[in-house]
Amino acid sequence: MKELRVGMIGYGFMGRAHSNAYKRLTDFFPVQHKPVLKAACARNAEKTRAFADNWGYERVETDWRRLVGAQDIDLIDICAPNDMHHDIAIAAAKAGKMILCEKPLARTVAEAEPMVTAVEQAGVANMVWFNYRRVPSITLARQLIDEGRIGRVFHFRSNFLQDWTISPDVPQGGAGLWRLDVQAAGSGVTGDLLAHNIDTAMWLNGPITRVVARTETFVKQRQHVLTGKVEPVGIDDACLFIAEFANGSLGLFESTRYARGHKALKTFEINGADGSIAFDLEEMEYLDFFEYKQSSGQTTESHIRGWRRIHVTNSEHPYMDRYWVPGLVIGYEHTFLNALADFVKGIESGKPAQPDFRTALQTQKVCEAVLESGRTGQWIETGATL
Ligand code: SOE
Numbered sequence: 243m244k245e246l247r248v249g250m251i252g253y254g255f256m257g258r259a260h261s262n263a264y265k266r267l268t269d270f271f272p273v274q275h276k277p278v279l280k281a282a283c284a285r286n287a288e289k290t291r292a293f294a295d296n297w298g299y300e301r302v303e304t305d306w307r308r309l310v311g312a313q314d315i316d317l318i319d320i321c322a323p324n325d326m327h328h329d330i331a332i333a334a335a336k337a338g339k340m341i342l343c344e345k346p347l348a349r350t351v352a353e354a355e356p357m358v359t360a361v362e363q364a365g366v367a368n369m370v371w372f373n374y375r376r377v378p379s380i381t382l383a384r385q386l387i388d389e390g391r392i393g394r395v396f397h398f399r400s401n402f403l404q405d406w407t408i409s410p411d412v413p414q415g416g417a418g419l420w421r422l423d424v425q426a427a428g429s430g431v432t433g434d435l436l437a438h439n440i441d442t443a444m445w446l447n448g449p450i451t452r453v454v455a456r457t458e459t460f461v462k463q464r465q466h467v468l469t470g471k472v473e474p475v476g477i478d479d480a481c482l483f484i485a486e487f488a489n490g491s492l493g494l495f496e497s498t499r500y501a502r503g504h505k506a507l508k509t510f511e512i513n514g515a516d517g518s519i520a521f522d523l524e525e526m527e528y529l530d531f532f533e534y535k536q537s538s539g540q541t542t543e544s545h546i547r548g549w550r551r552i553h554v555t556n557s558e559h560p561y562m563d564r565y566w567v568p569g570l571v572i573g574y575e576h577t578f579l580n581a582l583a584d585f586v587k588g589i590e591s592g593k594p595a596q597p598d599f600r601t602a603l604q605t606q607k608v609c610e611a612v613l614e615s616g617r618t619g620q621w622i623e624t625g626a627t628l
Pocket of ligand 1: 404434435438506
């Protein structure tokens with residue numbers, strides 16, 4: 243067993259989700275690398291120390307440059323706000339470290355492109371934590387599509403709805419609320435939530451070529467945590483867009499943080515000539531499948547045709563052979579564990595796991611086209627290729 247010495251940058255929600263994955267990896271997956279939690283790094287020494295003690299990191303750093311340059315670190319995990327991804331990733335690549343980066347890859351395409359160049363020139367393993375690909379039901383959706391079970395695709399529609407920013411009293415900026423500060427985040431729901439849906443959509447259905455969007459900022463000013471002043475809000479609070487895929491199908495996407503009553507309603511449906519697939523994160527252990535044409539080529543007899551609810555817990559289902567017995571479910575945290583396992587298997591097999599930085603750049607291009615369309619009202623070509 244080799245050591246995989248981890249340097250974690252950031253101690254927020256994602257720092258916790260990833261730390262859990264590092265700790266449990268070799269308990270569940272037969273890989274040859276065992277993560278060692280070497281150092282946690284963030285500016286606030288006290289909070290970083292508390293995080294490090296809780297999760298078992300050996301030491302604390304307060305300057306990410308020291309961490310990136312440290313000899314005893316193999317992998318840098320970037321869980322810092324989006325405005326820091328570019329500098330950290332490029333320095334880490336130059337230092338020869340493997341990099342796992344939180345989504346979105348960067349704030350803009352202009353920031354993301356040199357990050358891709360840096361990891362490719364340095365030849366370091368890299369991946370972006372688009373964890374929802376690793377929900378077993380969503381991985382099963384990809385398998386059904388690859389098996390040709392839905393045939394020619396006509397429609398892809400998805401949403402990601404939350405409600406935590408409705409109050410104008412919620413401030414922007416700082417360690418907890420940087421997602422509301424355009425300087426730190428780059429965008430609002432487009433980069434934070436729709437990036438997930440776009441990654442999944444393009445993984446399942448190929449590149450999105452053109453988009454037209456409507457974005458809205460409902461609360462125009464919020465107090466900034468760092469300055470104490472009321473400042474303009476630069477993020478998109480809501481975003482709706484229509485997409486065209488390279489395969490000729492049409493997409494419809496919606497995201498908001500103003501859907502009262504929804505904490506993380508995240509669904510998609512894909513309709514093909516031979517079948518349809520639907521997923522709902524609130525019941526993530528299920529995948530709904532409508533089979534019109536069977537793999538034998540026969541159409542299902544009409545009196546028994548209907549939506550089928552697959553309980554994705556059998557050992558034949560993606561990742562599930564690593565967990566419990568059929569019928570027993572896994573959860574949100576396991577999506578990070580599954581992603582990490584794929585990343586480590588990629589290092590060991592020489593077949594890098596996806597989405598790497600180059601693939602995540604394609605999602606960044608779609609996000610940027612969506613935001614530009616939101617500003618101009620025009621259809622925008624994304625330039626995304628896969
Ligand atoms: C925002 O509330 C957020 O935490 C995103 O940043 C995550 O990427 C998403 O998975 C859940 O919602």
